[in-house]
Amino acid sequence: MPTTCALCRRIIPVETIRDPQVVQEHHLRPEERAESPTVMLCRPCHKQLHAVFTNGELREDYDTISALQAADRLQDYLDWIRNTEKLDIQVSTSNRVRKRTG
Ligand SMILES: [Zn+2]
Numbered sequence: 001m002p003t004t005c006a007l008c009r010r011i012i013p014v015e016t017i018r019d020p021q022v023v024q025e026h027h028l029r030p031e032e033r034a035e036s037p038t039v040m041l042c043r044p045c046h047k048q049l050h051a052v053f054t055n056g057e058l059r060e061d062y063d064t065i066s067a068l069q070a071a072d073r074l075q076d077y078l079d080w081i082r083n084t085e086k087l088d089i090q091v092s093t094s095n096r097v098r099k100r101t102g
């Protein structure tokens with residue numbers, strides 16, 4: 001069964017890509033893994049989320065897919081990824097996130 005990424009809504013043909021990391025489970029409330037709902041994301045979306053948001057921000061303000069899809073910080077990324085077939089990307093963690101988590 002292909003998996004649809006919950007964030008970019010691209011369909012990932014997991015059975016033809018022999019890479020178990022191509023879709024990843026994201027905990028909508030990081031660090032509350034036991035209670036957190038989870039969604040399946042493609043690898044680029046998962047990387048991007050954790051690069052632009054701290055776990056605290058994800059937990060407090062972005063713990064639903066609709067909040068993430070509406071986030072200003074993701075609009076350029078989403079416009080771009082939806083028009084590519086990329087399943088891996090290089091992301092650099094923003095300074096803001098690095099400072100808060102470091
Ligand atoms: Zn995605």
Ligand SMILES: [Zn+2]
Nearest residue numbers: 025026027046
């Ligand atoms: Zn995650």
